Amino acid sequence: MKWQEWLELARNEAFWEGHEERGLLKAEYIRDYVLRLWFEEAMDVSIYELDFYPLIMEEEPGEVLLALRDKKRFQLVEGNYALIWPNPETGAYDEKAIDIAPECIRFFCEKYGKKLKVSNKSVVGHQTPA
Numbered sequence: 001m002k003w004q005e006w007l008e009l010a011r012n013e014a015f016w017e018g019h020e021e022r023g024l025l026k027a028e029y030i031r032d033y034v035l036r037l038w039f040e041e042a043m044d045v046s047i048y049e050l051d052f053y054p055l056i057m058e059e060e061p062g063e064v065l066l067a068l069r070d071k072k073r074f075q076l077v078e079g080n081y082a083l084i085w086p087n088p089e090t091g092a093y094d095e096k097a098i099d100i101a102p103e104c105i106r107f108f109c110e111k112y113g114k115k116l117k118v119s120n121k122s123v124v125g126h127q128t129p130a
Helices: 002-010 053-058 064-069 102-112
Strands: 024-031 034-041 044-051 078-080 082-085 098-100 114-117
Touching (some): 002 102, 053 064, 082 102
Antiparallel strands (some): 024 034, 078 082
């Protein structure tokens, strides 16, 4: 259901007109399937904690993301504009790496994440309390 919500928003071309995403600055593994995520903002930063367990373990995330059910692989996360899990064998960003667009990650953070520090701008277009 959560992935379906994202897909519906992602397919809405009118929603994305004029949208600018600066992306992730950093991603930090916290515990289990929880990540702390830093998003770049104009002259600011937003920080969230997001539990990926429901997205990866309770829902069907798609074939590519199934590899992230392996907690050791999940822990190898990086934030470099997108959310990236490099190739576990080489550490490279290649065909065996997994990445998720920052717009998708921001959507899940705003909807289901724990807000640690939030800028006034959000992906869903409404003002978020600071």
